[in-house]
Amino acid sequence: MPSDDRTEGESRIFSRDIGVKRSLTVTLGAIANKILAVEMVTRGHSSSMSAERAIRVYLRDKDSAEPGWAYPPFLRARRPVDAVQMHLDLDAELWEALSQEAINQDVTAQQLLEHAVLYFAAEDNAGRITERIVEDLDEE
Numbered sequence: 001m002p003s004d005d006r007t008e009g010e011s012r013i014f015s016r017d018i019g020v021k022r023s024l025t026v027t028l029g030a031i032a033n034k035i036l037a038v039e040m041v042t043r044g045h046s047s048s049m050s051a052e053r054a055i056r057v058y059l060r061d062k063d064s065a066e067p068g069w070a071y072p073p074f075l076r077a078r079r080p081v082d083a084v085q086m087h088l089d090l091d092a093e094l095w096e097a098l099s100q101e102a103i104n105q106d107v108t109a110q111q112l113l114e115h116a117v118l119y120f121a122a123e124d125n126a127g128r129i130t131e132r133i134v135e136d137l138d139e140e
Helices: 030-043 047-060 092-105 109-139
Strands: 010-015 019-028 084-091
Touching (some): 019 030, 019 109, 030 047, 030 084, 030 109, 047 092, 084 092, 092 109
Antiparallel strands (some): 010 019, 019 084
């Protein structure tokens, strides 16, 4: 059964202000990496902060039956395309929750992290489209 043991480097950091952070080196596909990079440029969020936001959005939607929420079965054996290694400092409890959901879906935590980032971007994009529609209606 997959686990989060596939991370290449890992340690724990503690700060009174932020709680326990888990320091990980993960491998993500180029698209997920670019999404996190765009978040950094457009919103000023670090890759770690953006990854945490993506995980929170993804896990929050677990019971919503949103299309595209579950990891696609046909991608389980796939490796990241144009893989990029990335260092992240993530909330330890949040990473544990993602890791548990990865076990539930029979994928690795890294696979589910990449999926969560893609899911987050799609949801974010859908939100912007909704805002534009509302703005257009207000102008009429």
